[in-house]
Each structure stands twice: as C-alpha cells, then as structure tokens.
Amino acid sequence: MKKFFVSIGLAAAGTASLQAAYAPGLGPMETTKLWSLSATLRGFYDDNYNTAPDGPDKQGSYGFEFSPSFSLNVPLQQTEIGLRYTYGLYYYQERQEKDETPVDQSHELDLWVDHAFTERVQGSFMDSFVIGQEPELLSQGEAPDDPDRVEGNNIVNTGTFTLHNDWTRLFSTDLGFKNGFYDYENHGGSAGDPSLAGLLNRVEDTAWLNLNWQVRPETVALIGFQYEQINYIWDEPIAPAVIPLHIPERFSSDRDNRSYTGYVGVQHNFLPNLTFAANVGIEYNEDYNDPLDTISLSPYAVASLTYTYAPGSYAQIGVNHMRNATDQIDLNTSNGSIALDQESSLVFANINHELTSKLLATAIGQVAYSTYNGGTIDGQSDTLYSFGLNLNYSFNPHFSTEVGYNFDRLESAVATQDYTRNRVYVGVSAAY
Secondary structure (H helix, E strand, O other): OOOOOOOOOOOOOOOOEEEOOOOOOOOOOOOOOOEEEEEEOOOOEEEEEEOOHHHHHOOEEEEEEEEEEOOOOOEEEEEEEEEEEEEEEEEEHHHHOOOOOOOEEEEEEEEEEEOOOOEEEEEEEEEEOOOEEEHHHHOOOOOOOOOOOOOOOEEEEEEEEEEEEEOOOOEEEEEEEEEEEOOOOOOOOOOOOOOHHHHOOEEEEEEEEEEEEEEEEEEEEEEEEEEEEEEOOOOOOOEEOOOHHHHHOHHHHHEEEEEEEEEEEEEEEEOOOOEEEEEEEEEEEEEEEOOOOOOEEEEEHHHHHHHEEOEEEEEEEEEEEEEEOOOOOOOOOOOOOOOOOOEEEEEEEEEEEEOOEEEEEEEEEEEEEEEEEEEOOOEEEEEEEEEEEEEEEEEEOEEEEEEEEEEEEOOOOOOOOEEEEEEEEEEEEEEO
C-alpha cells in the first residue's frame, strides 16, 4: 500500500498507536455516528516506487490513489464494538508504459471490542488485518521485517486480548495475549536463494502480566513479565550446508525462538495534559532450533512522552527497543552462523498542530537503528530514516483537501540495499 505517511506504533503498558492525520488507526472512533463512509482521491509522484538503489533500477512515476473506507461503531450498555475497512487502489503511469501491472491494491480491516464485565473488570479485543506491499503497512508500527517495498498480496494479522482487573483501590493487574501472523506471497526459494516466505512467514505468540501499584494519584508503578514464542511456518531451505563444520542445510524452522522478558515500569501524569510512560527490562532469548544453539541477552525498553498543548494539538516522542525478524541470512561459512534476527531501536516524534479551526498540520519522523544477530553481518547495522509532513484543510465536516510529502532513506550494512525515496501528493476527501 502507498501510505504517504509513516505509521509508528508504540506498545507501553498495553497497546497504543500513532498514525498520520489521514491514516486509519486502530481503536475506538471519535464519532457519535453508528456508521460512516469516506473516500479519498490523491494524485502523487513517487521518485523510487520500487525502493531500488540509485542507478538504472531506480524508477519514478506519477500516479493516483483511490481509497474508500467504511466504519461502524456500536456502543452498548457495557460493550462497544467497532469495525473499520479501508480499500486502497494505486495506479502507476510508468508501469503502464513499461507493460507492467500498473495497479496495486491493499486491504485494511480493523476490529475492536471493549467490554466491562463488572465495575472492576474490563476486557478488550483488537484485531488488525492487512494485505499490502509497503513496509510501513506490513510492519504494524515496529521495525520492518523488510524495509523494501514487497510485490504481491502479503498478509499480516495482529490480534490482541487484554484483561484489566482492579483488585483493590491501589492494586490492579493487566493480563494480555497477542498473536501475530505473517504470510509473504513470494515463495519457492532455494538454500542459495531463499524466498521471503521461507525467511519471514511465521506465527508470533506473546503473553504478559503486569502488576500495577497506584503510588500516588498521578503515578502508577508496575512490574511485569512477558513470554514470546516465534515459529517460522514455511518449510523451505534458507541456507546451504556447511560441510566442514558438519552443519546441515538450514530450513525456515531453524529460526524458531522463544524469549523471556522481565521489566519494571512507570506511568506518570506531570500535568493533566503531560503524560509519561515507560517500561524497561532485560530479554533472554533462545534460538533453540539453531544448530549453534544461540542464547543471548538484550535490553528491552518502551517509552513515550505525550503533551496535549491545545485543543486539537498534541506532540509525542518515544523509543522502542526490541528484537525483530529480518529478511537477511548471510551465511558465515567460517562458523556456520546465519542472521537469525535484529535488535532494533526505534525513536520517533509526532506532532499534530491545529493552525486554525480548519487547517491541521501533521509531522511524523522516525529513525530505526537495527543490528544483525549472526551471519557475516553479525554486529553490523541498518538505519532507516523516515519523515512525513501533511497539511489538511477542511471546508466543512464533509469535504477536505490536503497536500503532503514523505521521505525515506535506508543506509544498510548489506550491499545494494541502500535507497532514497521521495513522495509528494495532493488530494481531496469526502466523508458522510
């Protein structure tokens, strides 16, 4: 999908998300209507639509995007149910002239259910299903598996269930479970040339428990534990055998791993409009199917600071340090290791500023610094820079227009992976 803003997610004491002003986000809709319809039409120019390095493979194209959306919000006595579906169609003139398929399509479906079992016990379920090609859409707000644009109907589904219980006036717990499913269309690879399906198709299951203590009216301290199990489900070879070391041919499941994370955290309201949240800890990771039986320790950190400085205007900064999957292998024949995953630090800043009652400015920036674990690139890093700027003018509650710019730059330890991408767009939207 051609998102002209980077979408950045942050999980802190639960799950939250930052979205560009025009992008649909996961969570209850800010509307009193039972249902709503909207549609956006944009013209754009993308100077590197295939995210290729500078050279003959780098191609630019004019095009247009059409994106209708339907939302449903059902508030009941103790339950709120919401649904949002967004379809995207993207036409590239340059592909048409090269007799290539000129159209991309994407689908986004978000579902959420909030329910109050009692005054003390509340539960919520959220699910986000996407089909697309752009890394910012498929990454679901984390460091991307593959920072390049990926052809095909690639699927990512993330479902999260949380249960909050106020045991006493001061003590509460949060119990959660998250399932992630990743299915890349590119398959049929070999040990010497693995496919994206062989490298990235997987199921991620994460469970956590937070023990919360209300230290002061404005401060909550917590201690938590998280368990994560990752299973690579596409049974394909991903690296050849290393005969001198008696290491057999590697398969997708050799990347299976589990991790145990302990952390402490705090949520503090400095002011009614200034909120800070942070979890920090240590992650113990086991790559138990790897012939080298790799075990490692890494830091874990999730933090954000949010300031609502005026009606309709807010700023947020944050950091997210975790492990994530990678599309690289880079077999090291001297010791038999392969790149198993990455350790990534994602730093972001976001500001929405209401210039007037009708004119909204949004800026989003992020830097993702990712270090490889294993292979010939062990300890080397990628840095992905992204920045987006959007101006939106509302003529009335039903019609608006916008203009925007998005910049992406990848500097990679992997040869031929570096790229720069600039996108500009102008569009109109209608909503009912």
